[in-house]
Structures are given as structure tokens and as C-alpha cells.
Amino acid sequence: MATRRPYMRPMAGWWRRNPFYLFYMLRESTAVFVTLYALQLLYGVYTLTVGQAAFEAWLARLQHPVYIVFHALALAAALLHAFTWFNVAPKAMPALYLGTRRVSDRTVVRVQFVIFFVVSAIMLGVALGG
Amino acid sequence: MAEQSMPNQSLNQSSQRSLKRSNEPVFWALFGAGGVVAAFLLPAVILITGLAAPLGIPSPELFSYERASAFASSWAGALFLFIVISLSLWHGLHRVYHSSHELGIHRGPLLSVIRLVCYGTALGGTVLSAYWLIAAL
Numbered sequence: 001m002a003t004r005r006p007y008m009r010p011m012a013g014w015w016r017r018n019p020f021y022l023f024y025m026l027r028e029s030t031a032v033f034v035t036l037y038a039l040q041l042l043y044g045v046y047t048l049t050v051g052q053a054a055f056e057a058w059l060a061r062l063q064h065p066v067y068i069v070f071h072a073l074a075l076a077a078a079l080l081h082a083f084t085w086f087n088v089a090p091k092a093m094p095a096l097y098l099g100t101r102r103v104s105d106r107t108v109v110r111v112q113f114v115i116f117f118v119v120s121a122i123m124l125g126v127a128l129g130g
Numbered sequence: 131m132a133e134q135s136m137p138n139q140s141l142n143q144s145s146q147r148s149l150k151r152s153n154e155p156v157f158w159a160l161f162g163a164g165g166v167v168a169a170f171l172l173p174a175v176i177l178i179t180g181l182a183a184p185l186g187i188p189s190p191e192l193f194s195y196e197r198a199s200a201f202a203s204s205w206a207g208a209l210f211l212f213i214v215i216s217l218s219l220w221h222g223l224h225r226v227y228h229s230s231h232e233l234g235i236h237r238g239p240l241l242s243v244i245r246l247v248c249y250g251t252a253l254g255g256t257v258l259s260a261y262w263l264i265a266a267l
Contacts, residue, residue, distance in 0.1 A: 012234065015232065016175070023228055025232065028225055028232070029229075031221065031222040031223075031224075031225030031226050031229070032222070032226060033221030033222075034164075034168050034172065034218050034221060034222035034238055035218070035219060035226060035251075037172070037176060037218070037224055038214070038215050038218035038219045038222065039219070039251075039255065040180075040254065041175075041211070041215055041260075042255055042258060042259050043212065043214050044179065045202060045211055045215070045259060045262050045263060046258075046262055048195075048198060048199045048202050048262075048266060049262045049265055049266050052195040055195045055198060056177040056195060058196060059183060059184055059193060060181065062179075062184035063185070064183040067180075067184065068181065068184065068185070070180075071176055071180030071181050071184075072181065074176050074180060075173060075176045075180065075181065078168065078169075078172040078173045078176055079173050080168055080218070081165075081168055082168075082169040082172075082173060083210070084200070085165050085166070085168075086134060086169060092162075099221070110233065112169075114229050115170065116169070116170055116224075119170055119174070120170075120173060120174040121173040123171070123175065123178065124177065124178065126181070127174075127178045127192070128178065128182055128187075128188055128192060
């Protein structure tokens with residue numbers, strides 16, 4: 001029994017073999033950007049407690065091209081996360097009813113996109129509108 | 131009674147082990163809540179703090195220390211920042227932790243280290259963001 005060595009199908013790099021799996025891993029990788037961005041924002045909050053000089057040094061560092069590229073990638077990752085999240089939501093949540101009629105999956109997805117655009121417009125308006 | 135009727139001791143132990151209450155639902159709930167927050171709020175928040183603020187678009191005065199700290203020290207602003215930071219961390223790090231399975235790490239000490247680092251960072255970020263935001267109130 002000790003010498004028994006059953007054949008195990010090699011699994012290394014499995015997700016590169018099929019576009020569906022590749023997209024799955026791309027979706028999961030958005031979590032890396034979500035995490036790094038949250039830590040970056042946490043550091044920004046910390047600089048606010050230290051004082052004006054620390055906050056301005058943080059903002060100045062964010063002007064570096066590496067940070068600009070990082071935030072552009074993080075924005076793309078957040079958008080991909082939002083798109084995939086809204087699309088799986090009807091499969092992950094209990095069925096919704098309006099009266100006796102079941103709300104269709106397509107309606108659930110569309111309503112989330114509408115809320116997303118309204119909420120985003122409000123945030124951008126408040127932050128950038130002055 | 132079920133234990134007494136079980137003839138095989140090792141089977142008995144393994145069935146008891148599998149009945150141990152899992153803490154996964156707690157982490158999944160935080161992952162789900164964080165997923166909603168990240169989906170609805172993060173694109174605009176990243177656009178504001180990561181691109182508009184450092185580039186000074188539409189104007190650098192909008193991102194002054196006075197305005198940022200007024201926002202962070204308001205009750206609503208602090209709550210907003212706390213929710214965005216802590217739930218994004220719980221969401222992102224739960225997903226990162228579960229990706230170790232996809233990358234071939236299924237069990238063992240390495241997985242325990244990854245779990246500790248992921249959930250430890252999420253918990254640490256939650257505590258620190260609450261501490262700093264309350265200190266600034």
C-alpha cells in the first residue's frame with residue numbers, strides 16, 4: 001500500500017487552458033486591486049490624523065506615474081468586479097416578487113446598473129462639483 | 131445515542147469532526163457585503179481619490195487638507211470611509227484566500243499562514259480605520 005502511486009491528472013496552470021477559466025481568474029484577481037486600494041485609502045486616512053504636511057506628501061506621492069497606472073488598473077478592476085457582481089446577483093439572492101409576479105433576473109441586473117450610475121454620479125458631483 | 135450505535139471508532143470521530151460548526155458563513159457574509167460596497171462605490175471612489183485628486187482635476191483646491199479632513203471628521207464621511215475601507219478588505223482578502231485553492235494550495239501550514247495573513251489584515255484594517263476615524267472626529 002505504501003508504494004501505491006495512483007495517477008493524478010496534472011492541474012498546474014489549469015486556468016490558462018480555457019477562455020472561460022481565464023475570465024474566472026481575471027474576475028477573482030480584481031480582489032487584489034480592491035485590497036491594495038483599500039490599504040492605500042486607509043493610509044490616506046492615517047495621514048489626515050497626522051496633519052497637513054503628511055496628507056500633502058501622500059497626495060504628492062500619488063502623482064507618480066506608478067500610482068497613476070495602479071489607480072487606472074484598480075478602476076478597471078473595480079468596474080469589472082461591479083459588472084460581474086451585478087450579473088451574478090440574481091443567482092445568489094432569493095427570488096424577488098412584486099405582488100405575485102416574479103421579478104426577472106434581467107430586471108434585477110438592470111436595476112443594479114441604474115442604482116450604480118445614479119450613486120456614482122452623486123459621489124462624483126459632490127466630490128468634484130465643489 | 132448515535133455515538134453508541136456507531137461501531138467504528140475512527141468513523142465516529144470523523145463524523146464528529148465534520149459536524150463542527152463552521153465559521154465560513156461569517157466570512158462569506160462579510161465578503162458579500164464587501165462585494166456590494168466595492169461594486170456600487172469603489173469605481174467612483176477610486177476615480178476621485180486615485181486619479182482626480184493627484185492630478186488636480188477639475189481643480190487642486192477641491193483636494194485640500196481642509197476639505198479632506200472636514201469630510202473624514204464628519205460623522206457621515208467617517209462612516210462612509212469606514213464602510214468602504216473595512217468591507218473592501220474583508221471582500222478582497224476573502225477572495226484572495228480562497229484563490230489559494232485555485233493555485234494548488236489546498237491544505238497544510240502554508241494555507242494556514244495565508245488564512246492568518248488575509249483575515250488578520252482585514253481585521254487589522256478594520257480596527258485601525260475605526261481608530262483613526264474616531265480619533266479625527
